[in-house]
Structures are given as C-alpha cells and as structure tokens.
Amino acid sequence: MMFPMAGEQALLTGLDEEQRAAVLAARGPVCVLAGAGTGKTRTITHRIAHLVGLGHVAAGQVLAVTFTQRAAGELRGRLRTLDAEAQTGTGVGAVQALTFHAAARRQLRYFWPRVIGGSWELLDSKFAVVAQAAARARIQTSTDDVRDLAGEIEWAKASLITPEQYAQAVAKSTRDVPMDAEKVATVYAGYENLKARNETHLLDFDDLLLHTAAAIENDAAVAEEFRDRYRCFVVDEYQDVTPLQQRVLQAWLGPRDDLTVVGDANQTIYSFTGATPQFLLDFSRRFPDATVVRLERDYRSTPEVVSLANRVIANARGRVAGSRLHLVGQRDPGPEPVFSEHTDEVAEAAAVARSIRKLVDSGTPAAEIAVLYRINAQSEVYEEALTEAGVAFQVRGGEGFFSRQEIRQALLALQRAPEPVLGAELPAAVRELLEPLGLTAQPPTGTRARERWEALDALADLVDEEVALRPELDLAGLVAELRLRADARHPPVVQGVTLASLHAAKGLEWDAVFLVGLTDGTLPISHALAHGPDSEAVEEERRLLYVGITRARVHLALSWALARAPGGRQGRKPSRFLSGLNPHAPAVESGSRSRRPKPGNARCRICNQRLTTPTAVMLRRCETCAADVDDELLAQLKDWRSRTCKELKVPAYVVFSDNTLIAIAESLPTDDAALVAIPGIGSRKLEQFGPDVLDLVRARK
Ligand code: ATP
Numbered sequence: 001m002m003f004p005m006a007g008e009q010a011l012l013t014g015l016d017e018e019q020r021a022a023v024l025a026a027r028g029p030v031c032v033l034a035g036a037g038t039g040k041t042r043t044i045t046h047r048i049a050h051l052v053g054l055g056h057v058a059a060g061q062v063l064a065v066t067f068t069q070r071a072a073g074e075l076r077g078r079l080r081t082l083d084a085e086a087q088t089g090t091g092v093g094a095v096q097a098l099t100f101h102a103a104a105r106r107q108l109r110y111f112w113p114r115v116i117g118g119s120w121e122l123l124d125s126k127f128a129v130v131a132q133a134a135a136r137a138r139i140q141t142s143t144d145d146v147r148d149l150a151g152e153i154e155w156a157k158a159s160l161i162t163p164e165q166y167a168q169a170v171a172k173s174t175r176d177v178p179m180d181a182e183k184v185a186t187v188y189a190g191y192e193n194l195k196a197r198n199e200t201h202l203l204d205f206d207d208l209l210l211h212t213a214a215a216i217e218n219d220a221a222v223a224e225e226f227r228d229r230y231r232c233f234v235v236d237e238y239q240d241v242t243p244l245q246q247r248v249l250q251a252w253l254g255p256r257d258d259l260t261v262v263g264d265a266n267q268t269i270y271s272f273t274g275a276t277p278q279f280l281l282d283f284s285r286r287f288p289d290a291t292v293v294r295l296e297r298d299y300r301s302t303p304e305v306v307s308l309a310n311r312v313i314a315n316a317r318g319r320v321a322g323s324r325l326h327l328v329g330q331r332d333p334g335p336e337p338v339f340s341e342h343t344d345e346v347a348e349a350a351a352v353a354r355s356i357r358k359l360v361d362s363g364t365p366a367a368e369i370a371v372l373y374r375i376n377a378q379s380e381v382y383e384e385a386l387t388e389a390g391v392a393f394q395v396r397g398g399e400g401f402f403s404r405q406e407i408r409q410a411l412l413a414l415q416r417a418p419e420p421v422l423g424a425e426l427p428a429a430v431r432e433l434l435e436p437l438g439l440t441a442q443p444p445t446g447t448r449a450r451e452r453w454e455a456l457d458a459l460a461d462l463v464d465e466e467v468a469l470r471p472e473l474d475l476a477g478l479v480a481e482l483r484l485r486a487d488a489r490h491p492p493v494v495q496g497v498t499l500a501s502l503h504a505a506k507g508l509e510w511d512a513v514f515l516v517g518l519t520d521g522t523l524p525i526s527h528a529l530a531h532g533p534d535s536e537a538v539e540e541e542r543r544l545l546y547v548g549i550t551r552a553r554v555h556l557a558l559s560w561a562l563a564r565a566p567g568g569r570q571g572r573k574p575s576r577f578l579s580g581l582n583p584h585a586p587a588v589e590s591g592s593r594s595r596r597p598k599p600g601n602a603r604c605r606i607c608n609q610r611l612t613t614p615t616a617v618m619l620r621r622c623e624t625c626a627a628d629v630d631d632e633l634l635a636q637l638k639d640w641r642s643r644t645c646k647e648l649k650v651p652a653y654v655v656f657s658d659n660t661l662i663a664i665a666e667s668l669p670t671d672d673a674a675l676v677a678i679p680g681i682g683s684r685k686l687e688q689f690g691p692d693v694l695d696l697v698r699a700r701k
C-alpha cells in the first residue's frame with residue numbers, strides 16, 4: 001500500500017541533505033557513519049518509513065535491531081510517531097524493533113521443535129550453574145568471583161571464544177580477569193557441560209543467539225522460511241555489535257544484502273562485553289556497493305559543546321580514531337563549558353549541587369539535568385549534596401549508594417560488632433570490620449569485586465569525615481548516623497536529576513550535564529592506565545569522556561577535586577584528557593560554603609593563628625582557643641534542631657551540624673548577612689531555617 005505524496009513529503013522535510021541521501025538510497029547495503037546527535041535514529045526510522053511507504057517492502061518484513069531494551073523502545077516509539085505524523089497508513093508503526101536477544105528468542109521458540117526438539121528452559125542467571133561448575137572443579141569462589149566468572153563466560157561467548165581458546169585470547173586482550181585464566185577456562189568448560197547434560201536443555205542468553213544462528217546455518221528449510229519472512233534489516237548503534245551478534249545477523253541475511261547500519265566508532269565504550277566497531281568500519285569492504293553516508297551536523301548540542309567534543313576526540317589514536325568525524329554544531333550558541341577545580345570531593349559535590357539548584361530555580365526541569373561519573377561508588381557524595389540542597393534525584397543503572405548490597409551488609413556488620421570503639425579509633429576499627437566484606441588494602445581485580453571494593457572504600461571515607469566532624473561518636477552512634485543518612489535520601493523520583501555512570505548515559509541527552517570527578521586515575525581509570533598510557537584501554541576511556549560531553553544540549557560543566565576528603569593531601573591531577581582544553585586557568589573553588597569546610601587561609605578570630613582543621617574553620621577559631629559560647633542559647637538551638645529534624649524526618653546534619661550551632665551560639669548573628677557569613681549556612685538554609693534561628697538569637701536574655 002503506497003502512501004499519498006503528502007506523506008512522503010512530510011517524511012523528507014526535516015531532513016538534511018545527507019540524511020535524505022541515506023533515506024532515499026535504494027534497497028541494499030547502506031552504512032551511516034554518524035557522530036553523536038547527528039540524527040542517526042531519525043535517519044533510520046525515516047528510511048524504514050520511506051521504504052514501507054513506497055511499497056518497497058511490507059512493514060512486517062522489516063526487522064530493526066539494537067542492543068538494549070531502552071534503545072529498542074526508543075525505535076518503536078519513533079516509528080509510531082512517524083506513522084501518526086505522516087499519516088502513512090502503512091502501519092510502519094508495526095515494524096518489529098527488537099533487541100538481538102528478543103529477536104533470537106522469538107525465532108528459536110518457533111524453530112526449536114523442528115531443529116532440535118524436546119523442551120528447553122532459559123537460564124535467567126548463570127550464577128547457580130557457574131557456582132556448581134566451580135565447585136566441581138574444586139575451585140574456591142566467593143559470590144563476587146562467581147559473578148566475575150559469569151562475566152568472563154559472557155565475554156568469551158559473545159566473542160566466539162571457546163573454553164580451549166580462552167586463556168590465549170585473554171593474554172592478547174586488556175581484560176582484568178578474576179583468577180588464573182586456566183581456572184576460568186575450566187569453569188567455562190564445566191558450565192557448558194552442566195547445561196548440556198541437564199534433562200531439559202538449559203540455554204543462557206548467549207545460547208539463544210548461538211542456536212538461532214546454527215538453526216539457520218545448518219537447515220536449509222529453516223533458512224528459507226526465515227528469509228522469506230524477513231527481507232530488510234536495520235541495525236542501530238552498530239559499533240556495539242559482538243562477533244556472536246554479527247554471526248546471527250549474517251545468518252539472517254544469507255546471501256542477501258538488504259541491510260542498513262548506523263553507528264559511531266568513537267562511541268565504542270563496551271569493549272569489555274565483546275562489542276567491537278570492526279564490523280562497522282569494515283562495512284564497505286564487505287559490501288563494496290554500499291551507499292556510505294556521513295552525518296556531521298550535530299542537532300543536539302550548542303557549538304560550544306560540540307567544539308569541546310571535537311577537541312577531545314581529536315587527540316584520540318588508533319584505528320577507531322581514524323574514523324572520527326568532525327561535528328558541526330547546528331544549534332544557537334550557548335554558554336561556554338565550565339571547568340572547575342576543587343579542593344576535595346565534598347566541596348566539588350557541594351558546588352555542583354549549588355549550580356543545579358540555580359538551574360532548577362531559573363526554570364530548567366530537574367529531569368533535564370544529569371551528573372555523570374566514571375564509577376558507581378562516586379554517586380555517594382552527590383546523593384548527599386543533592387539531598388542537602390533539597391533537589392530530587394534518581395540513580396540510573398544502579399541503586400542508590402545505601403541500597404547497594406555491600407553497603408547494606410557493611411551497616412549490618414558494623415551494627416553487630418561486639419566491641420565498643422570510640423572517636424579516633426573508629427576509622428581504623430571500621431576498616432578492619434569491613435575487610436572481610438572485601439575492603440582489602442589494594443583494590444582487587446575482577447569487575448564485580450572491584451565495584452564492591454570501591455563502594456566499601458567510599459563508605460570508609462564517609463566514616464572518616466563523620467568522625468572528624470563529631471569526635472565524640474562511638475560505633476553505635478556512627479551506625480545510627482549512617483542509617484539516618486540512608487533514610488534521609490530522597491526516594492527515587494522519575495522527574496529528578498539523573499545520577500549515572502558514563503556507561504549508563506550512552507544514547508541519552510539532557511539540557512545540562514555535569515561531568516564530575518575528572519581526575520587522572522578515575523578518568524582514565526587506574527586499571528586502564530596500568531595497560532600503558534597509549535593502550536587501547538586508555539583510548540576507550542577517552543571515548544567515555546567524548547560520550548559524556550556529547551550528552552549535553554546546552555549547559556556543560558566539567559569538574560575535579562585535588563583531594564578526596566576535606567583536609568586531605570591534595571595530590572590529584574586533572575584528567576590528562578583535559579590538558580590544553582581548558583581555555584581559562586581553572587580557579588580553585590574553595591569549599592567554604594560546603595557542609596564540611598576545608599582548612600585554607602582562614603585565621604582564628606581569637607589568636608589569629610592559621611586554622612588547620614575543618615572543625616576549626618567551621619568555628620572560625622582554634623579548637624583550643626577559649627570559646628565564648630552562649631551555653632543557654634546553644635542548648636536552645638539544639639532543642640530547636642531536634643524538633644525540626646523530627647518534623648522534617650531528616651538527620652540532624654541536614655539541618656545544621658553541631659559545629660554550625662556552636663558557631664551561631666558564639667557569633668550571635670542578628671541578621672541574614674551575619675548568618676550566611678557562618679560556614680555551613682548557604683542561601684537555602686538561610687531561607688529555610690534563618691527566621692527560626694534569628695528569633696532564638698534575638699530572644700536571648
Ligand atoms: P545518539 O548518538 O545519541 O544515538 P543520534 O545520532 O541517534 O544520537 P538523534 O537522536 O536521531 O541522533 O537526533 C538527535 C536530535 O536531533 C533529536 O532531537 C532529533 O530530533 C534532532 N534532529 C535530527 N536531525 C534533525 C534535522 N535534520 N533537523 C532538526 N533536528 C534534527
């Protein structure tokens with residue numbers, strides 16, 4: 001059924017010349033090499049609508065595949081919108097847009113009785129069978145080891161590597177393996193055996209793809225039936241294809257060449273799962289007749305953001321880098337990206353939270369703002385800073401810090417610890433208690449084990465800070481404080497600011513993006529640097545930064561901190577990827593307005609000595625200098641605070657820390673200006689609590 005010319009016209013307006021060339025290309029191989037935000041997805045959806053609309057192929061004969069459920073949903077949504085907008089009446093909205101796995105699962109269900117027969121069961125998780133295989137081989141494993149072993153098996157299968165080939169393949173790669181490669185190979189072989197020997201066939205997700213490919217490759221009747229059903233294939237984000245998925249795609253196609261692929265090799269950030277841009281880069285070699293279109297106009301980001309993205313990727317090396325495209329920003333100019341250096345992570349998070357607050361106050365919806373980091377454990381300080389700033393957020397691609405399994409286990413372990421420990425001994429005691437949970441002196445190898453380590457390490461840091469602020473804490477008090485913090489975190493809200501790792505941010509976009517924690521050792525991450533400064537692992541880290549930058553439509557902020565904890569040694573350096581990119585010498589932002597101020601040039605208001613601890617800075621005098629606290633007022637302030645936090649259901653620190661209350665009871669502020677001069681009191685707290693506090697001060701006898 002052909003659609004009216006008006007529909008066709010509507011389809012083609014709103015496309016630039018190159019996009020139109022890709023849409024109008026005759027059926028056959030088409031490769032769109034498109035940078036971020038250049039309209040890749042728009043182009044393929046329009047191409048499908050065009051081919052269907054002109055009757056070149058029926059909607060039901062098109063199979064559009066991609067890699068994540070989210071991306072598949074996005075494709076389906078856009079096809080439906082196109083159908084409605086262009087009033088094509090062709091049912092292009094009914095085109096199948098699926099992940100590789102979902103497509104294979106459907107096909108296998110249909111062909112299985114004919115090609116293999118008997119029943120089969122899909123293994124939702126490899127865990128139990130991997131653990132069993134390890135136990136049979138007498139290999140001792142922790143829960144994390146089993147997860148990491150499962151990850152290795154997934155990578156090997158996605159890369160079409162057999163157990164026999166595993167050790168050699170790993171030696172050639174830049175993988176961090178959880179244990180000796182021979183042992184991994186043994187578990188891998190045992191795992192495959194156990195599945196095959198089971199009464200009902202057990203299939204994991206990778207087996208769905210393997211069996212689908214094999215069914216079509218080995219059975220001519222199956223191949224014919226399948227190929228009659230699907231005639232036209234489209235793949236989005238083709239740089240993410242694994243050798244196994246490519247094999248399936250090849251089986252689907254057979255000798256035909258009706259395939260459209262789009263991708264950006266410079267956004268390859270999933271190599272550790274087996275994804276490779278090789279097939280995208282080799283496309284025109286495999287299909288010499290292919291129409292190859294390059295899209296360079298970036299419709300997503302301002303020219304300022306686009307320029308920074310171009311400069312970051314210009315420094316890339318290696319084969320992938322050779323395919324980079326120079327993006328040309330199409331939007332109206334906007335603000336320059338902001339670079340800022342901070343003394344410590346707490347100050348960095350506080351500054352980011354303040355900027356976000358300002359954006360929200362001036363009308364940017366929270367859902368249009370994201371904070372992106374390299375590892376999930378980095379979310380902790382941002383969850384806290386945003387909670388304190390009263391900004392709702394959601395943690396994407398992972399739970400909030402306190403919901404993580406290892407953090408819940410850690411809190412239980414601390415709670416059950418028999419010995420009473422106090423003050424200065426607390427940080428060391430906590431590290432000792434966390435050691436059996438995985439907080440070893442050095443980070444372990446193995447992805448999952450390292451993630452656990454990073455989260456526990458962040459918790460230990462949090463304890464250090466807590467104890468520095470409240471030296472009187474004992475273990476029970478500390479656990480109570482941590483639980484209060486956990487409870488105070490906002491429940492996840494869909495409309496909040498997004499906190500996500502750079503990996504989880506792929507394909508998404510926001511008006512404002514904050515790229516945080518950009519230090520050498522975090523981005524590029526230290527285990528990538530361990531492979532050498534020019535290694536492929538470091539290049540992948542550079543691409544992560546590129547992906548991060550290109551998520552921003554208008555506002556982009558890049559930041560890093562010289563020390564981890566307030567008052568800590570400032571030994572960090574900004575990411576090597578930023579060198580030469582920051583046009584302005586970065587101003588070191590002081591954390592003076594942050595909850596945990598850092599010692600700097602502040603001097604004691606009593607003896608004029610330089611102040612050396614965060615507590616002293618907060619009090620604006622040496623801790624040892626005679627205090628002129630109005631004790632009665634302090635008691636009243638504490639009383640007011642406990643009523644207020646009960647009312648608001650927040651822990652005490654969200655209102656004011658002890659030190660802030662002491663500073664108020666010493667300096668007796670009588671107006672707003674005097675109140676905000678006290679470290680720890682920003683404009684939001686002034687607005688929320690200022691009137692109460694000033695009333696109390698004024699009412700003193
Ligand atoms: P990603 O790399 O994130 O997958 P993409 O290349 O798939 O991005 P799209 O999501 O298709 O890019 O497009 C980015 C934005 O630019 C979308 O909001 C899209 O509607 C818009 N856009 C694309 N092409 C045009 C065009 N020719 N005119 C106006 N806007 C466009």
Ligand code: MG
Pocket residue numbers: 040041507
């Ligand atoms: Mg896209």
